Amino acid sequence: MDRQLGQADSLETLSEVVVDSPASTVHLRTLHGKKQMDRWGTLVLAYKTLGVVFGGLVTSPLYVYPSMHLKSPTEEDYLGIYSIIFWTLTLIGVVKYASIALKADDQGEGGTFALYSLLCRHMNIGILSSKRASTNSSSLSHSMDEVTKKQSKLRFFFESSGVARRVLLFVAILGMCMLIGDGILTPAISVLSAMDGLRAPFPSVSKSLVEALSATVLVVLFLLQKFGTSRVSFLFSPIMGMWTLTIPLVGIYSIIHHYPTIFKALSPHYIIHFFLRNGKEGWLLLGGTVLCITGSEALFADLGHFNRSSIQIAFLFTIYPSLVLTYAGQTAYLIKYPNDHDDGFYKFIPTAVYWPIFIIATSAAIVASQSLISATFSVIKQSVVLDYFPRVKVVHTSRSKEGEVYSPEVNYILMILCVAVILIFGDGKDIGNAFGVVVSLVMLITTILLTLVMIIIWRTPWGLVALYFFVFFVMEGVYVSAVCTKIHEGGWIPFAISFILALIMFGWFYGRQRKIEYELTHKTTLDRLGMLLSDPSVQRVPGMCFFYTNIQDGLTPVVGHYIKNMKSLHEVTIFTTLRYSLVPKVAPHERIVIKKLGLKGVYGCVVQYGYADSLNLDGDVFVGQVADSLQVHIQDCSDGLPSSLVDIQEEISDLEQAKQAGVVHVRGKTRFYIGKSCSWLDRIMLPFYELLHNNCRSALPALGVPLPQRIEVGMLYEA
Structure with a gap:
């Protein structure tokens, strides 16, 4: 039987969650709510993971090139762009998220707010109702005793500075709000880009009809959410399996027929030449290339729905090689036909397989939407548990996974906002500009919080911390600087959404803190x-x-x-x-x-x-x-x-x-x-x-x- 957690975890006169109540005489252990599985079970779960976690990543070829606004691109330009895409996928996707971030879970949950919660468990930086009986939230973190014995200057700084604590809280809230914005924009741009494939073979199909069909598809998807992530992922996994198999095959076909030497672009010197040749224009084009890594934060935030091993296996052995080959095939086609970048995906599909690929692409876009919807449910549940968000109904849709949840109120609000984005901002380029702002800012916030986790909790050597922070902060900082130039061209959408959500979260948190202070006094x-x-x-x-x-x-x-x-x-x-x-x-x-x-x-x-x-x-x-x-x-x-x-x-x-x-x-x-x-x-x-x-x-x-x-x-x- 599903259990309602709509009232969860708030310090109120009457509450579901209590920390060391005076009436308590036992100490319950806390678990991640995940069953231990053998290797076969992990592989099965990795297959199901395909249907939920990686949607934004695998459908990114639909809209990356159309979002770049290229002007008379040359062969060297395309080689430089593919080199940027490859190293962005490798460094951010493989190294940062799949190898490092997934290890920074908070009791099985992922995402920026989980990182903040993890820091709060090891530092005295605020009153959190989440500090339950167990503080051993991550198998990779040190015990509280060890952390206490090895106090760092950075930890002391946050504990002693009220301003630093508030800034850290604001950063975490902003990251969560941006991820929710991602949950609104990913379904909109993914489905809209996929459905736009109708206009190539049928020029009479109007833009308004494509928008209406996209909105209808999204409404149906949101209505399916009540059945739970596991059931939805079981339905979607075959679709994603077909996508990750067929699209790289098309990419290989395109490479062989159009530009067999495309993989020479893996050399980073093509990136250097690209920026030397294009200057400011090359920097502005980063606002489009950053979309190749969209969905990476959902990979981390969906950790509560699946385990770490299944996500890593699915990403490293299917998603990553599929994306590398697909982008290589697209680039090879565009090198031969440089002016087709406005529809860089569907035009590189051979005519013989156009309609099967269209059906698979549309289905995969629906899966992409599911990944961010599930991630949004997770972060809302985390913020409710931590008492930073008004209580909403949260239903556990699994008896074995504590992190698999569904919220009716959040679901229908997301549905309304997604449909509104499509109908009001039907131009995929405007949505892409907004999308780039969300993707880059969330990645940058995760880098900052993860750096603090490495220093304060993991006690990582300073050399490795400095290397990690320098590489990813500089890389993502450059992306942020590029996408911020698009704020007036649709990039203001996520800022507006984030501002409203942040106001709600801050107002709730402020009132809860004042109430707690009065009750304790x-x-x-x-x-x-x-x-x-x-x-x-x-x-x-x-x-x-x-x-x-x-x-x-x-x-x-x-x-x-x-x-x-x-x-x-x-x-x-x-x-x-x-x-x-x-x-x-x-x-x-x-x-x-x-x-x-x-x-x-x-x-x-x-x-x-x-x-x-x-x-x-x-x-x-x-x-x-x-x-x-x-x-x-x-x-x-x-x-x-x-x-x-x-x-x-x-x-x-x-x-x-x-x-x-x-x-x-x-x-x-x-x-x-x-x-x-x-x-x-x-x-x-x-x-x-x-x-x-x-x-x-x-x-x-x-x-x-x-x-x-x-x-x-x-x-x-x-x-």
């Missing part, structure tokens, strides 16, 4: 709870109360607010915490953990569950399970003395009477009070946070609690 300690209950005016009323809380080393301020104003507390009160763990299912004997809190009739309870567990329990069943666990815990506390046995029987009797008297479930509903003394930033951001908070999903999973038993206690937090 005004938490109700057990001593304070004892003082409140000792007040003669406070009555212990009949019944059983489940009071939901998650504050570490104490209780939510709502508890004190409730007792002071209601002047009462139920005879049996169970302060309940819901904990989400990165395991498929929590063992039954570990599901409910009870602890006495030292006050008569007051207990702490932690309900632990994994991502494949269902909390859609009947309310009475949930109460019965907790009551049974509480009785067992009370009996286990006996020391065997007759007086102790009497006390235990009395306590169990009180528990049964309270249960029969009635059960209520109390949760806090808090808001900020913005007074005159608030800063201007609070006056702007806190109302915006309240708007987001009121329109996002609840942090309480469906426990089947009947409506008459639910009580919400409102409280104003003074900003």
Whole structure:
């Protein structure tokens, strides 16, 4: 059964995820949610990986040359361009992503925000709800003890500088927002470029018809997302297999018939001659060549859907050689027919196989869209888990992979934006300009964050770090400088999308931080709870109360607010915490953990569950399970003395009477009070946070609690 995580992982008055709750007495191990597989299983998964992860990369030949705006290109120009494409694919695709970045996972997740989370686990640079029981998030990272012993100056700089921490957070947020922008633009440009193949054999087909057909294809694709990545990838893998086999064969045919010596362009001196000959024009053309590596960030971000080995095998043994041969064939054709670059893909296809290739290309473009859609689901889920994004519904579509998720709200918003991009910016060149901005900026941000991971976590020798940073920062920096000249020609699209997303993320994060600060400052300690209950005016009323809380080393301020104003507390009160763990299912004997809190009739309870567990329990069943666990815990506390046995029987009797008297479930509903003394930033951001908070999903999973038993206690937090 798929489990809803729409409420996941936020530090709120009522939350699914808690860090070291005072009621907790066990320490659950965390897993990646991936099964250990033998070699055969890895090869099978590598085949399925073809259908999801590499879509943007393998369809890039559809739009790279048409995006370059070449003017009277020569043979030497094409040789230089192919040399740039080859070394970009090799250095960024093979070395950076397949060999290095895939090793920097955060509990099996990839992407820029996973890198930021990984850094947060090893540095004190912020309050993250993701710091769960396990800190050993990567098999390649050092233990926390070792990192603590070997403090680096760079780590100390980030921990001591508030400005540096905020800049690092901004960089991570920008990278995530750009990847979401990639998830909007990749489906648009891939499908539009593939469908444009109809116009060559049928000149009467209008541009508007191509756009309408492309939009229809995308709508159908987004409607299929609810079935899950594994099922979709199983359907798409044969398509990608045919693409990676047929397109390089066409490339080899083109090489033999048009320019057999094309591979001499692998020599880097052709790149040098290209820039010496073209100067500024050659630099501007980089805005098109960077599209050859589009989808590489999705390769990293989709790590949560597949394992590292399967991605590496699929990329190194199928995708990479296929791209090298395909671009070589395209270039060989264009050297013979230099003015056909505006449609550099379909014109190099032989007439005899045009329609089969068109069908395969269109199908592969759909696969390309799937890769970025899956990556977008992953990064949204990561940001929700880390409490940097408003809670949305996230459904786990696999019982064995914690990272395989689907979000209905995100899915339909992406669908609307993709269709809008096609219908409003139907010119593939404008979309290509926007695409180049996204691709280059995300790669550059990943390089920066990965450099920090190498220094602070992996303890990589400085020489290797310097070599890595110099090569990729310079290379990607040059690409960024080239694509930024296209901002006014469609490149502003991802900036607009990223600005809106960043505003939402910052507003949510700011409000969450302010709420956490207030709760930690005004938490109700057990001593304070004892003082409140000792007040003669406070009555212990009949019944059983489940009071939901998650504050570490104490209780939510709502508890004190409730007792002071209601002047009462139920005879049996169970302060309940819901904990989400990165395991498929929590063992039954570990599901409910009870602890006495030292006050008569007051207990702490932690309900632990994994991502494949269902909390859609009947309310009475949930109460019965907790009551049974509480009785067992009370009996286990006996020391065997007759007086102790009497006390235990009395306590169990009180528990049964309270249960029969009635059960209520109390949760806090808090808001900020913005007074005159608030800063201007609070006056702007806190109302915006309240708007987001009121329109996002609840942090309480469906426990089947009947409506008459639910009580919400409102409280104003003074900003």
